[in-house]
Amino acid sequence: MSRPFLFLLPVLVLSGCSVKDVKPWEKEDLASPRMQRDGGNKLMRQYQEHIYFSKEGTKGGIGVAGGGCGCN
Amino acid sequence: MQLSRISFAACALLAASLHADDYVSVQYLHYDEADGRITVSAPSFEINVDFGVDDTLNFTGTYDAISGASPTYYDASSSASGIAEKPASPGAARPRKAPISYDLGRGPVSRENVAFGNIDISERRNALGALYTHRFGSRDELRLGLNWSLEYDLYLYEGSAEYMHYLDPSKNRAVTFGASYQYHANLVPCGPYSSGCDASSGSSKQIASHHYNLQAAYSQVLSPRSFAKASVFYLPETGYLTNSYKNVVRHYDTAPVIVNERRPDTRHAGGVMLEYFDALTPEASLHLGYRYYLDDWKVRSHTPYIKLFDRILPKLRIEAGYRYYVQSAAAYFYSGSRDTFTDERYASSDERLSAFNAYETTLGATYWLRRDLRLNFSYSHYEQSTRLRAHYIVTGFRYDF
Numbered sequence: 001m002s003r004p005f006l007f008l009l010p011v012l013v014l015s016g017c018s019v020k021d022v023k024p025w026e027k028e029d030l031a032s033p034r035m036q037r038d039g040g041n042k043l044m045r046q047y048q049e050h051i052y053f054s055k056e057g058t059k060g061g062i063g064v065a066g067g068g069c070g071c072n
Numbered sequence: 073m074q075l076s077r078i079s080f081a082a083c084a085l086l087a088a089s090l091h092a093d094d095y096v097s098v099q100y101l102h103y104d105e106a107d108g109r110i111t112v113s114a115p116s117f118e119i120n121v122d123f124g125v126d127d128t129l130n131f132t133g134t135y136d137a138i139s140g141a142s143p144t145y146y147d148a149s150s151s152a153s154g155i156a157e158k159p160a161s162p163g164a165a166r167p168r169k170a171p172i173s174y175d176l177g178r179g180p181v182s183r184e185n186v187a188f189g190n191i192d193i194s195e196r197r198n199a200l201g202a203l204y205t206h207r208f209g210s211r212d213e214l215r216l217g218l219n220w221s222l223e224y225d226l227y228l229y230e231g232s233a234e235y236m237h238y239l240d241p242s243k244n245r246a247v248t249f250g251a252s253y254q255y256h257a258n259l260v261p262c263g264p265y266s267s268g269c270d271a272s273s274g275s276s277k278q279i280a281s282h283h284y285n286l287q288a289a290y291s292q293v294l295s296p297r298s299f300a301k302a303s304v305f306y307l308p309e310t311g312y313l314t315n316s317y318k319n320v321v322r323h324y325d326t327a328p329v330i331v332n333e334r335r336p337d338t339r340h341a342g343g344v345m346l347e348y349f350d351a352l353t354p355e356a357s358l359h360l361g362y363r364y365y366l367d368d369w370k371v372r373s374h375t376p377y378i379k380l381f382d383r384i385l386p387k388l389r390i391e392a393g394y395r396y397y398v399q400s401a402a403a404y405f406y407s408g409s410r411d412t413f414t415d416e417r418y419a420s421s422d423e424r425l426s427a428f429n430a431y432e433t434t435l436g437a438t439y440w441l442r443r444d445l446r447l448n449f450s451y452s453h454y455e456q457s458t459r460l461r462a463h464y465i466v467t468g469f470r471y472d473f
Contacts, residue, residue, distance in 0.1 A: 041438075043117075
Protein backbone atom coordinates (compact mmCIF):
# COMPACT_ATOMS: atom_id res chain seq x y z
CA MET A 1 0.00 0.00 0.00
CA SER A 2 1.53 3.30 -1.04
CA ARG A 3 2.20 5.99 1.53
CA PRO A 4 -0.02 8.62 -0.12
CA PHE A 5 -2.93 6.23 0.13
CA LEU A 6 -2.17 5.63 3.80
CA PHE A 7 -2.48 9.37 4.37
CA LEU A 8 -5.80 9.52 2.57
CA LEU A 9 -7.22 6.47 4.29
CA PRO A 10 -8.47 8.27 7.42
CA VAL A 11 -10.18 10.87 5.25
CA LEU A 12 -11.88 8.24 3.17
CA VAL A 13 -12.96 6.26 6.23
CA LEU A 14 -14.31 9.39 7.89
CA SER A 15 -16.19 10.47 4.80
CA GLY A 16 -17.85 7.08 4.67
CA CYS A 17 -19.15 7.22 8.22
CA SER A 18 -22.89 7.07 8.68
CA VAL A 19 -23.71 10.00 10.93
CA LYS A 20 -26.75 11.96 12.01
CA ASP A 21 -27.79 14.90 9.87
CA VAL A 22 -27.40 17.65 12.46
CA LYS A 23 -29.56 20.70 11.86
CA PRO A 24 -28.24 24.25 12.30
CA TRP A 25 -30.32 24.88 15.43
CA GLU A 26 -28.72 21.83 17.06
CA LYS A 27 -25.19 23.20 16.83
CA GLU A 28 -24.99 25.47 19.88
CA ASP A 29 -22.46 23.20 21.60
CA LEU A 30 -20.44 22.76 18.44
CA ALA A 31 -20.13 26.54 18.04
CA SER A 32 -18.79 27.05 21.55
CA PRO A 33 -15.18 28.29 21.89
CA ARG A 34 -14.45 25.28 24.09
CA MET A 35 -14.89 23.16 20.96
CA GLN A 36 -12.08 24.98 19.18
CA ARG A 37 -8.58 23.58 19.07
CA ASP A 38 -7.26 26.52 21.10
CA GLY A 39 -10.24 26.85 23.43
CA GLY A 40 -10.77 30.39 22.16
CA ASN A 41 -7.23 31.58 22.96
CA LYS A 42 -5.31 31.84 19.69
CA LEU A 43 -2.22 33.38 21.28
CA MET A 44 -1.89 30.46 23.70
CA ARG A 45 -1.88 28.08 20.76
CA GLN A 46 0.74 30.18 18.97
CA TYR A 47 2.98 30.11 22.04
CA GLN A 48 2.69 26.34 22.28
CA GLU A 49 3.28 25.74 18.60
CA HIS A 50 6.38 27.92 18.75
CA ILE A 51 7.74 25.94 21.70
CA TYR A 52 7.12 22.61 19.98
CA PHE A 53 8.72 23.89 16.79
CA SER A 54 11.76 25.20 18.67
CA LYS A 55 12.38 22.02 20.64
CA GLU A 56 11.33 19.21 18.31
CA GLY A 57 12.39 18.03 14.89
CA THR A 58 8.99 17.84 13.22
CA LYS A 59 6.01 20.11 12.57
CA GLY A 60 2.82 20.55 10.56
CA GLY A 61 -0.82 19.58 10.64
CA ILE A 62 -2.32 22.67 12.25
CA GLY A 63 -3.47 24.43 9.10
CA VAL A 64 -1.95 27.20 7.07
CA ALA A 65 -4.05 30.35 7.30
CA GLY A 66 -2.63 32.97 9.59
CA GLY A 67 0.69 31.21 9.50
CA GLY A 68 0.41 29.51 12.87
CA CYS A 69 3.21 30.70 15.09
CA GLY A 70 5.35 32.37 12.45
CA CYS A 71 7.98 29.86 13.48
CA ASN A 72 11.42 29.75 11.94
CA MET B 73 -46.81 25.63 17.11
CA GLN B 74 -43.90 23.21 17.05
CA LEU B 75 -42.69 24.76 13.81
CA SER B 76 -42.81 28.26 15.27
CA ARG B 77 -40.80 27.11 18.29
CA ILE B 78 -38.16 25.59 16.05
CA SER B 79 -38.05 28.72 13.90
CA PHE B 80 -37.67 30.90 16.97
CA ALA B 81 -34.86 28.73 18.32
CA ALA B 82 -33.14 28.73 14.95
CA CYS B 83 -33.38 32.51 14.70
CA ALA B 84 -32.08 32.94 18.23
CA LEU B 85 -29.11 30.69 17.52
CA LEU B 86 -28.48 32.41 14.23
CA ALA B 87 -28.51 35.80 15.92
CA ALA B 88 -26.15 34.53 18.59
CA SER B 89 -23.79 33.10 16.02
CA LEU B 90 -23.82 36.25 13.92
CA HIS B 91 -23.08 38.72 16.67
CA ALA B 92 -19.86 40.62 16.20
CA ASP B 93 -16.84 38.85 17.61
CA ASP B 94 -14.79 41.96 18.29
CA TYR B 95 -12.14 41.60 20.95
CA VAL B 96 -8.64 42.43 22.02
CA SER B 97 -6.49 39.89 23.80
CA VAL B 98 -3.20 40.51 25.56
CA GLN B 99 -1.12 37.55 26.72
CA TYR B 100 2.26 37.10 28.33
CA LEU B 101 4.48 34.01 28.12
CA HIS B 102 7.29 33.27 30.53
CA TYR B 103 9.26 30.17 29.51
CA ASP B 104 12.09 28.77 31.57
CA GLU B 105 14.35 25.77 30.98
CA ALA B 106 16.17 23.93 33.74
CA ASP B 107 19.98 23.94 34.08
CA GLY B 108 20.34 27.57 33.10
CA ARG B 109 19.32 27.10 29.50
CA ILE B 110 16.79 29.20 27.64
CA THR B 111 14.50 31.80 29.21
CA VAL B 112 11.88 33.56 27.10
CA SER B 113 9.63 36.49 27.90
CA ALA B 114 7.06 37.13 25.21
CA PRO B 115 4.17 39.59 25.45
CA SER B 116 1.63 39.30 22.64
CA PHE B 117 -1.55 40.97 21.48
CA GLU B 118 -4.45 39.96 19.27
CA ILE B 119 -7.17 42.17 17.81
CA ASN B 120 -10.18 40.66 16.09
CA VAL B 121 -12.72 42.83 14.29
CA ASP B 122 -15.82 41.73 12.39
CA PHE B 123 -17.11 43.84 9.50
CA GLY B 124 -20.71 42.75 9.22
CA VAL B 125 -21.29 39.02 9.05
CA ASP B 126 -19.06 38.29 6.07
CA ASP B 127 -15.66 39.74 6.83
CA THR B 128 -13.24 39.47 9.73
CA LEU B 129 -9.80 40.93 10.29
CA ASN B 130 -7.44 39.48 12.86
CA PHE B 131 -4.09 40.95 13.84
CA THR B 132 -1.47 39.45 16.13
CA GLY B 133 1.88 40.70 17.35
CA THR B 134 4.59 39.20 19.53
CA TYR B 135 7.82 40.43 21.01
CA ASP B 136 10.17 37.65 22.13
CA ALA B 137 13.12 38.28 24.40
CA ILE B 138 15.25 35.15 24.52
CA SER B 139 18.26 34.71 26.77
CA GLY B 140 20.25 31.86 28.23
CA ALA B 141 22.35 29.18 26.67
CA SER B 142 22.08 26.38 24.13
CA PRO B 143 24.25 23.26 23.94
CA THR B 144 26.73 22.55 21.17
CA TYR B 145 30.37 21.52 20.64
CA TYR B 146 33.06 24.13 21.24
CA ASP B 147 36.79 24.59 21.69
CA ALA B 148 37.33 24.79 25.43
CA SER B 149 40.72 26.46 24.96
CA SER B 150 39.32 29.35 22.97
CA SER B 151 38.43 32.44 24.93
CA ALA B 152 37.98 34.71 21.95
CA SER B 153 35.31 32.76 20.16
CA GLY B 154 32.37 34.15 22.00
CA ILE B 155 31.72 30.71 23.46
CA ALA B 156 31.12 30.46 27.18
CA GLU B 157 31.42 27.23 29.09
CA LYS B 158 28.38 26.09 30.94
CA PRO B 159 27.15 27.34 33.23
CA ALA B 160 27.24 31.05 32.50
CA SER B 161 27.58 32.94 35.75
CA PRO B 162 24.25 34.15 37.06
CA GLY B 163 23.76 37.85 36.63
CA ALA B 164 26.71 38.23 34.30
CA ALA B 165 26.13 40.28 31.20
CA ARG B 166 25.55 37.86 28.39
CA PRO B 167 27.05 38.75 25.04
CA ARG B 168 24.57 39.27 22.23
CA LYS B 169 24.49 36.21 20.03
CA ALA B 170 26.71 37.07 17.12
CA PRO B 171 27.57 35.12 14.01
CA ILE B 172 30.48 32.92 14.99
CA SER B 173 32.53 31.41 12.22
CA TYR B 174 32.21 27.85 13.41
CA ASP B 175 32.51 26.51 9.92
CA LEU B 176 35.95 28.04 9.51
CA GLY B 177 37.27 25.32 11.76
CA ARG B 178 40.12 27.47 13.02
CA GLY B 179 42.53 24.59 12.55
CA PRO B 180 42.95 21.42 14.57
CA VAL B 181 41.71 21.30 18.12
CA SER B 182 43.32 19.04 20.68
CA ARG B 183 41.02 16.22 21.75
CA GLU B 184 41.08 17.34 25.36
CA ASN B 185 39.80 20.75 24.30
CA VAL B 186 36.78 19.38 22.45
CA ALA B 187 33.90 20.13 24.78
CA PHE B 188 30.14 19.95 24.69
CA GLY B 189 28.31 22.65 26.61
CA ASN B 190 26.15 25.69 26.46
CA ILE B 191 26.87 28.84 24.52
CA ASP B 192 25.28 32.07 25.60
CA ILE B 193 22.33 33.33 23.62
CA SER B 194 20.55 36.65 23.63
CA GLU B 195 17.95 37.20 20.94
CA ARG B 196 15.03 39.44 20.15
CA ARG B 197 12.17 38.62 17.82
CA ASN B 198 9.35 40.79 16.59
CA ALA B 199 6.50 39.03 14.83
CA LEU B 200 3.34 40.41 13.24
CA GLY B 201 0.48 38.53 11.65
CA ALA B 202 -2.66 39.53 9.76
CA LEU B 203 -5.53 37.26 8.77
CA TYR B 204 -8.49 38.26 6.63
CA THR B 205 -11.55 35.98 6.49
CA HIS B 206 -14.35 36.37 3.96
CA ARG B 207 -17.56 34.33 4.09
CA PHE B 208 -19.51 33.86 0.90
CA GLY B 209 -23.28 33.55 0.60
CA SER B 210 -22.93 29.79 0.90
CA ARG B 211 -20.92 30.44 4.11
CA ASP B 212 -17.84 28.98 2.47
CA GLU B 213 -14.80 30.75 3.85
CA LEU B 214 -11.69 32.22 2.26
CA ARG B 215 -8.81 33.08 4.58
CA LEU B 216 -5.78 35.09 3.52
CA GLY B 217 -2.84 35.54 5.86
CA LEU B 218 0.42 37.44 6.07
CA ASN B 219 3.18 37.03 8.65
CA TRP B 220 6.43 38.75 9.38
CA SER B 221 9.05 37.67 11.90
CA LEU B 222 12.21 39.67 12.31
CA GLU B 223 15.28 38.57 14.28
CA TYR B 224 18.93 39.51 14.28
CA ASP B 225 19.84 36.51 12.15
CA LEU B 226 16.57 35.77 10.36
CA TYR B 227 13.94 37.67 8.43
CA LEU B 228 10.81 35.63 7.77
CA TYR B 229 7.96 36.53 5.41
CA GLU B 230 4.90 34.38 4.91
CA GLY B 231 1.78 34.43 2.81
CA SER B 232 -1.05 31.92 3.09
CA ALA B 233 -4.44 31.15 1.61
CA GLU B 234 -7.08 28.69 2.74
CA TYR B 235 -10.53 27.88 1.40
CA MET B 236 -13.24 25.96 3.26
CA HIS B 237 -16.13 24.57 1.25
CA TYR B 238 -19.29 23.03 2.73
CA LEU B 239 -20.38 19.84 1.04
CA ASP B 240 -24.00 19.67 2.20
CA PRO B 241 -26.92 22.06 2.89
CA SER B 242 -26.82 21.39 6.65
CA LYS B 243 -23.12 22.29 6.68
CA ASN B 244 -22.12 19.12 8.44
CA ARG B 245 -19.34 18.22 6.05
CA ALA B 246 -16.61 20.48 4.78
CA VAL B 247 -13.33 20.29 2.95
CA THR B 248 -10.50 22.76 3.39
CA PHE B 249 -7.58 23.35 1.09
CA GLY B 250 -4.70 25.59 2.08
CA ALA B 251 -1.23 26.62 1.01
CA SER B 252 1.42 28.84 2.50
CA TYR B 253 4.87 29.99 1.52
CA GLN B 254 7.59 31.20 3.87
CA TYR B 255 10.68 33.02 2.70
CA HIS B 256 13.60 32.99 5.12
CA ALA B 257 16.56 35.30 4.82
CA ASN B 258 19.13 33.60 7.08
CA LEU B 259 22.20 35.44 8.31
CA VAL B 260 24.94 32.83 7.97
CA PRO B 261 28.60 33.13 8.97
CA CYS B 262 30.81 33.14 5.91
CA GLY B 263 32.28 29.78 5.17
CA PRO B 264 31.82 26.80 2.91
CA TYR B 265 28.13 27.59 2.40
CA SER B 266 28.58 31.23 1.53
CA SER B 267 30.84 31.63 -1.43
CA GLY B 268 31.26 35.21 -2.44
CA CYS B 269 32.11 36.62 0.94
CA ASP B 270 35.35 36.62 2.84
CA ALA B 271 35.35 33.66 5.19
CA SER B 272 38.53 34.82 6.92
CA SER B 273 37.00 38.11 7.99
CA GLY B 274 34.34 36.51 10.16
CA SER B 275 31.63 38.36 8.28
CA SER B 276 28.19 37.02 7.47
CA LYS B 277 25.94 36.72 4.48
CA GLN B 278 22.22 36.30 3.93
CA ILE B 279 21.21 32.98 2.40
CA ALA B 280 17.61 32.16 1.55
CA SER B 281 15.47 29.16 2.27
CA HIS B 282 11.96 28.45 1.04
CA HIS B 283 9.29 26.65 3.06
CA TYR B 284 5.96 25.51 1.66
CA ASN B 285 2.94 24.06 3.42
CA LEU B 286 0.14 22.36 1.52
CA GLN B 287 -2.77 20.99 3.46
CA ALA B 288 -6.14 19.40 2.78
CA ALA B 289 -8.68 18.61 5.47
CA TYR B 290 -12.07 16.98 5.77
CA SER B 291 -14.34 17.74 8.72
CA GLN B 292 -17.54 15.94 9.64
CA VAL B 293 -20.17 16.79 12.24
CA LEU B 294 -20.94 13.48 13.90
CA SER B 295 -23.70 14.55 16.27
CA PRO B 296 -25.05 17.75 17.90
CA ARG B 297 -22.15 17.39 20.32
CA SER B 298 -19.23 16.05 18.35
CA PHE B 299 -17.25 16.46 15.20
CA ALA B 300 -14.04 15.09 13.71
CA LYS B 301 -11.43 16.41 11.35
CA ALA B 302 -8.78 14.63 9.29
CA SER B 303 -5.97 16.52 7.59
CA VAL B 304 -3.10 15.61 5.34
CA PHE B 305 -0.15 17.91 4.89
CA TYR B 306 2.95 18.17 2.71
CA LEU B 307 5.90 20.37 3.67
CA PRO B 308 8.65 20.78 1.07
CA GLU B 309 11.63 22.95 2.03
CA THR B 310 14.66 24.07 0.04
CA GLY B 311 17.68 26.27 0.62
CA TYR B 312 19.75 26.78 3.73
CA LEU B 313 18.25 24.41 6.30
CA THR B 314 21.33 24.14 8.50
CA ASN B 315 21.45 25.58 12.01
CA SER B 316 24.39 27.98 11.94
CA TYR B 317 24.74 27.83 15.74
CA LYS B 318 25.13 24.07 16.02
CA ASN B 319 28.58 22.44 15.68
CA VAL B 320 29.93 18.98 15.11
CA VAL B 321 33.39 17.51 15.59
CA ARG B 322 35.04 15.96 12.57
CA HIS B 323 38.15 13.73 12.60
CA TYR B 324 38.04 13.43 16.36
CA ASP B 325 40.46 10.49 16.43
CA THR B 326 43.08 12.09 14.18
CA ALA B 327 42.99 15.87 13.93
CA PRO B 328 39.75 17.02 15.57
CA VAL B 329 38.18 20.12 14.20
CA ILE B 330 34.97 21.83 15.33
CA VAL B 331 32.88 22.96 12.41
CA ASN B 332 29.34 24.06 11.74
CA GLU B 333 26.88 21.24 11.25
CA ARG B 334 25.59 20.64 7.74
CA ARG B 335 22.15 19.46 6.68
CA PRO B 336 20.75 18.67 3.24
CA ASP B 337 19.44 21.62 1.24
CA THR B 338 16.06 20.00 0.68
CA ARG B 339 13.54 18.35 2.96
CA HIS B 340 10.26 16.77 1.99
CA ALA B 341 7.89 16.05 4.84
CA GLY B 342 4.30 14.96 5.12
CA GLY B 343 1.83 13.60 7.56
CA VAL B 344 -1.69 13.23 8.76
CA MET B 345 -3.57 14.87 11.62
CA LEU B 346 -6.69 13.35 13.15
CA GLU B 347 -8.82 15.29 15.62
CA TYR B 348 -11.99 14.58 17.54
CA PHE B 349 -13.99 17.12 19.54
CA ASP B 350 -16.79 16.12 21.91
CA ALA B 351 -19.00 18.32 24.09
CA LEU B 352 -19.31 15.86 26.92
CA THR B 353 -21.79 18.02 28.83
CA PRO B 354 -23.21 21.51 28.31
CA GLU B 355 -20.19 22.78 30.23
CA ALA B 356 -17.36 20.38 29.39
CA SER B 357 -15.60 19.29 26.25
CA LEU B 358 -12.97 16.78 25.23
CA HIS B 359 -10.40 17.10 22.45
CA LEU B 360 -8.43 14.14 21.16
CA GLY B 361 -5.76 14.43 18.51
CA TYR B 362 -3.04 12.46 16.84
CA ARG B 363 -0.42 13.50 14.30
CA TYR B 364 1.87 11.28 12.28
CA TYR B 365 4.85 12.86 10.53
CA LEU B 366 7.59 11.53 8.28
CA ASP B 367 10.24 13.07 6.05
CA ASP B 368 13.07 12.15 3.76
CA TRP B 369 15.65 12.83 6.50
CA LYS B 370 14.26 9.62 8.03
CA VAL B 371 12.60 11.46 10.90
CA ARG B 372 9.26 10.00 12.01
CA SER B 373 7.12 11.28 14.84
CA HIS B 374 3.90 10.41 16.62
CA THR B 375 2.02 13.06 18.61
CA PRO B 376 -1.13 12.12 20.50
CA TYR B 377 -2.78 14.69 22.74
CA ILE B 378 -5.83 15.13 24.93
CA LYS B 379 -7.46 18.31 26.26
CA LEU B 380 -10.34 18.85 28.62
CA PHE B 381 -12.29 22.05 29.20
CA ASP B 382 -14.86 22.29 31.99
CA ARG B 383 -16.80 25.33 33.16
CA ILE B 384 -17.02 24.26 36.79
CA LEU B 385 -18.56 27.57 37.92
CA PRO B 386 -20.61 30.12 36.00
CA LYS B 387 -17.55 32.39 35.84
CA LEU B 388 -14.75 29.85 35.93
CA ARG B 389 -13.56 27.43 33.28
CA ILE B 390 -10.64 25.10 33.88
CA GLU B 391 -8.63 23.23 31.32
CA ALA B 392 -6.16 20.36 31.43
CA GLY B 393 -4.04 18.91 28.69
CA TYR B 394 -1.54 16.14 28.08
CA ARG B 395 0.61 15.81 24.97
CA TYR B 396 3.03 13.01 24.18
CA TYR B 397 5.66 13.18 21.46
CA VAL B 398 8.12 10.62 20.14
CA GLN B 399 10.43 10.90 17.13
CA SER B 400 13.19 8.92 15.44
CA ALA B 401 16.58 10.39 14.56
CA ALA B 402 17.59 11.97 11.29
CA ALA B 403 19.71 9.64 9.17
CA TYR B 404 22.85 11.76 9.55
CA PHE B 405 22.51 12.51 13.24
CA TYR B 406 25.12 11.01 15.52
CA SER B 407 24.57 10.87 19.23
CA GLY B 408 27.56 10.00 21.35
CA SER B 409 29.96 11.34 23.91
CA ARG B 410 31.92 12.83 20.99
CA ASP B 411 30.95 13.11 17.37
CA THR B 412 32.76 10.75 15.06
CA PHE B 413 32.14 12.44 11.76
CA THR B 414 34.95 12.46 9.24
CA ASP B 415 34.16 13.51 5.67
CA GLU B 416 30.44 12.76 5.61
CA ARG B 417 28.55 15.27 3.53
CA TYR B 418 25.92 15.85 6.22
CA ALA B 419 26.48 15.92 9.95
CA SER B 420 24.55 17.22 12.91
CA SER B 421 24.62 16.94 16.66
CA ASP B 422 21.44 18.98 17.14
CA GLU B 423 19.40 17.09 19.71
CA ARG B 424 16.23 18.13 17.91
CA LEU B 425 17.22 15.68 15.20
CA SER B 426 17.94 12.86 17.65
CA ALA B 427 15.62 10.06 18.72
CA PHE B 428 13.74 11.14 21.81
CA ASN B 429 10.36 11.36 23.41
CA ALA B 430 8.68 14.18 25.28
CA TYR B 431 5.56 14.92 27.22
CA GLU B 432 3.77 18.07 28.24
CA THR B 433 1.13 18.62 30.88
CA THR B 434 -0.94 21.80 31.11
CA LEU B 435 -3.33 23.11 33.72
CA GLY B 436 -5.17 26.37 33.22
CA ALA B 437 -8.15 28.47 34.19
CA THR B 438 -10.19 31.26 32.65
CA TYR B 439 -12.23 33.55 34.89
CA TRP B 440 -14.92 35.92 33.60
CA LEU B 441 -14.72 39.14 35.61
CA ARG B 442 -17.57 40.48 33.52
CA ARG B 443 -19.41 39.17 30.52
CA ASP B 444 -16.99 41.08 28.29
CA LEU B 445 -13.78 40.64 30.27
CA ARG B 446 -12.00 37.41 31.09
CA LEU B 447 -8.66 36.60 32.69
CA ASN B 448 -6.66 33.48 31.97
CA PHE B 449 -3.70 31.69 33.51
CA SER B 450 -2.05 28.39 32.62
CA TYR B 451 0.98 26.44 33.74
CA SER B 452 2.72 23.85 31.56
CA HIS B 453 5.54 21.43 32.21
CA TYR B 454 7.50 20.10 29.22
CA GLU B 455 10.13 17.37 29.47
CA GLN B 456 12.21 15.46 26.93
CA SER B 457 14.25 12.28 27.24
CA THR B 458 17.20 14.42 26.08
CA ARG B 459 17.18 15.83 29.63
CA LEU B 460 15.58 19.07 28.47
CA ARG B 461 13.08 20.18 31.11
CA ALA B 462 11.05 23.36 30.90
CA HIS B 463 8.02 25.00 32.36
CA TYR B 464 6.08 27.99 31.21
CA ILE B 465 3.16 30.13 32.22
CA VAL B 466 0.77 32.02 30.00
CA THR B 467 -1.40 34.71 31.51
CA GLY B 468 -3.48 37.54 30.12
CA PHE B 469 -6.92 38.89 29.44
CA ARG B 470 -9.47 39.22 26.67
CA TYR B 471 -11.84 42.15 26.35
CA ASP B 472 -14.86 41.93 24.03
CA PHE B 473 -15.96 45.26 22.65
